[in-house]
Amino acid sequence: MTRKDDQPTALDLPPVDPLPEATARYFEICEDKLGLVPNVLRAHAFDIEKLDAFAGLYNALMLAPSGLSKLEREMIAVVVSSINRCWYCQVAHGAAVRALSGDPALGEAMVMNYRVADIEPRQRAMLDFAAKVTMASATIEEADRDGLRDHGFSDRDIWDIANVAGFFNMSNRVASATGMEPNPDYHSQAR
Numbered sequence: 001m002t003r004k005d006d007q008p009t010a011l012d013l014p015p016v017d018p019l020p021e022a023t024a025r026y027f028e029i030c031e032d033k034l035g036l037v038p039n040v041l042r043a044h045a046f047d048i049e050k051l052d053a054f055a056g057l058y059n060a061l062m063l064a065p066s067g068l069s070k071l072e073r074e075m076i077a078v079v080v081s082s083i084n085r086c087w088y089c090q091v092a093h094g095a096a097v098r099a100l101s102g103d104p105a106l107g108e109a110m111v112m113n114y115r116v117a118d119i120e121p122r123q124r125a126m127l128d129f130a131a132k133v134t135m136a137s138a139t140i141e142e143a144d145r146d147g148l149r150d151h152g153f154s155d156r157d158i159w160d161i162a163n164v165a166g167f168f169n170m171s172n173r174v175a176s177a178t179g180m181e182p183n184p185d186y187h188s189q190a191r
Helices: 021-034 039-044 048-062 070-084 087-101 104-112 121-139 142-150 155-177 184-188
Strands: none
Touching (some): 021 039, 039 087, 048 070, 048 155, 070 104, 070 121, 087 104, 087 155, 121 142, 121 155
16 A cells, blocks of 8 residues: 555554544644644544543643653653654654753754763653663562652652553554654754
8 A cells, every 4th residue: 555645654544534523623722732733643533432542641641740740751752762763753752852841952862862861860760760661661670669769759750650651662562563654844843
C-alpha cells in the first residue's frame, strides 16, 4: 500500500466520518491550542472508543496536577522515546520540551542523549529511573525508589514517573509498528 500524504500511519484506517461532535470539538481545541491535530490522535480516530481511552490516559498523565512539572513529564516522554527510537514521539515531544523550557538545546539533548543535558541532579535521577523502566523494569528495586526519594520525589511522584514512562513505552511501540509520522509542523516549533 502507498501512503497517502494525509495519512498519519502506514495503515489504511480511515477516520470515522463524520467525527462525533465531542471528538470534532476536541480536535478543534487541539487546533486552537497547538496549531494542529496531532497525528497520534488522527491515527486513533478510526475507533472513537480507543481514541477516547488513549486521550483520557494521556491527559491524566501529562496534563493533570502532579508533583512533576509538565516539562519534566515531557522530558520523560522524550528520554523513553529516544531509547525506543520512536520517530514520532522524539519529534513531537522534543518540540514540547523546547517549547516548555524555552531552550532548543535541551530538547535536542533529550532526544540525542539526556546524559549530556544541563539539567538538575533531581531531573537526572528521574530520567535515569525512567530509562531503567524502559530498558530493564524487572530489575528495579527499593534502592532505585530510595534514590528518587533522596532527590525529593514523593511516592506519588515515583508513581507518576513510572506511569509516564510506561505509557510512552506502550505508545512508542504502537507508533513505530504502524509507521506513524510526526506532524511536519513539530520540526520547526520552538527553535
